[in-house]
Amino acid sequence: MVIIYSIVHQREYDYLEVMDTIKALSNEFYFLRTTELGKSIVGRSIPALQIGVSDEKILFAGGFHGCERLTTLLLLIFAERFCMALRDDGYFSSVSARTTLFGKSIVILPLINPDGYEIALKGASGALHMTEHVKRILGDSDIAQWNANARGVDINHNFDAGFPILRKMEEEEGITGPSPRCYGGEKPESEPETKILTELCRKENIRHALAFHSQGEEIFWKYGNRTPSKCFNMAKIFAASSGYQLKTPKGTASHGGFKDWFINEFAKPAFTFEIGKGTNPLDPMGLYDIYEKLEETFLLSLVL
Numbered sequence: 370m371v372i373i374y375s376i377v378h379q380r381e382y383d384y385l386e387v388m389d390t391i392k393a394l395s396n397e398f399y400f401l402r403t404t405e406l407g408k409s410i411v412g413r414s415i416p417a418l419q420i421g422v423s424d425e426k427i428l429f430a431g432g433f434h435g436c437e438r439l440t441t442l443l444l445l446i447f448a449e450r451f452c453m454a455l456r457d458d459g460y461f462s463s464v465s466a467r468t469t470l471f472g473k474s475i476v477i478l479p480l481i482n483p484d485g486y487e488i489a490l491k492g493a494s495g496a497l498h499m500t501e502h503v504k505r506i507l508g509d510s511d512i513a514q515w516n517a518n519a520r521g522v523d524i525n526h527n528f529d530a531g532f533p534i535l536r537k538m539e540e541e542e543g544i545t546g547p548s549p550r551c552y553g554g555e556k557p558e559s560e561p562e563t564k565i566l567t568e569l570c571r572k573e574n575i576r577h578a579l580a581f582h583s584q585g586e587e588i589f590w591k592y593g594n595r596t597p598s599k600c601f602n603m604a605k606i607f608a609a610s611s612g613y614q615l616k617t618p619k620g621t622a623s624h625g626g627f628k629d630w631f632i633n634e635f636a637k638p639a640f641t642f643e644i645g646k647g648t649n650p651l652d653p654m655g656l657y658d659i660y661e662k663l664e665e666t667f668l669l670s671l672v673l
């Protein structure tokens with residue numbers, strides 16, 4: 370039974386459907402381990418999927434921003450396609466899945482910010498008991514463009530990497546408190562969604578990390594002087610396989626992100642992929658094209 374491959378591109382999945390899909394994947398593939406890493410502000414479970422038993426892990430994370438939902442579905446398709454190849458002792462992007470996985474594990478966090486996901490998809494009521502709070506923060510803005518968590522903190526501004534510089538830039542853009550996007554919170558790691566990622570990375574041996582956002586078909590690979598030289602080489606290979614452009618972030622996208630923190634904290638490679646092209650939220654009908662363009666990059670991220 371193929372759970373996602375034939376159906377997901379028809380329409381959006383809401384949070385419960387994402388969780389049901391993860392359950393279905395874990396029922397289908399006995400070697401896929403799923404866990405709850407913690408809960409969001411509103412109390413939604415934040416799931417992780419693991420394939421393989423090695424201590425050396427490669428991390429894939431998506432669903433940071435509410436209006437970037439295809440990143441979650443993209444990672445679930447990757448999980449399903451890789452698991453199918455592993456079960457059938459077959460090939461993933463023309464390389465044996467079993468060989469690819471030798472000596473490492475895959476850890477996938479498809480949905481870091483489930484509350485933001487539901488708010489951008491369903492409106493303020495997606496914040497459940499925090500609906501009124503979200504309405505106040507929203508003002509006249511378009512809810513479909515919501516990126517933050519239910520408290521109005523942008524998770525990808527909440528990591529401890531250049532936080533004071535980022536805070537200054539936010540203030541210059543008039544963002545001084547909870548907001549639909551780009552507010553970094555009172556201090557780094559103030560949000561449970563951020564902490565789930567940092568605690569996981571501190572505890573586990575992560576070889577490198579790939580974070581997924583949308584959109585622009587771009588790869589960001591650098592942060593400060595602790596960026597390992599291997600990072601640029603890997604990024605060039607990813608760019609060649611995907612057709613994406615290599616970029617250096619500017620303005621408020623320059624600090625406070627997961628990729629920035631991971632590089633700075635561990636001096637190991639991390640990348641941000643801006644998937645697809647168009648206006649967020651991207652049309653789910655385009656998901657398969659996005660996946661096809663990136664499948665070899667997923668493979669390469671496992672072997673490099």
Ligand SMILES: [Zn+2]
Pocket residue numbers: 433434437525581582583
């Ligand atoms: Zn994003």
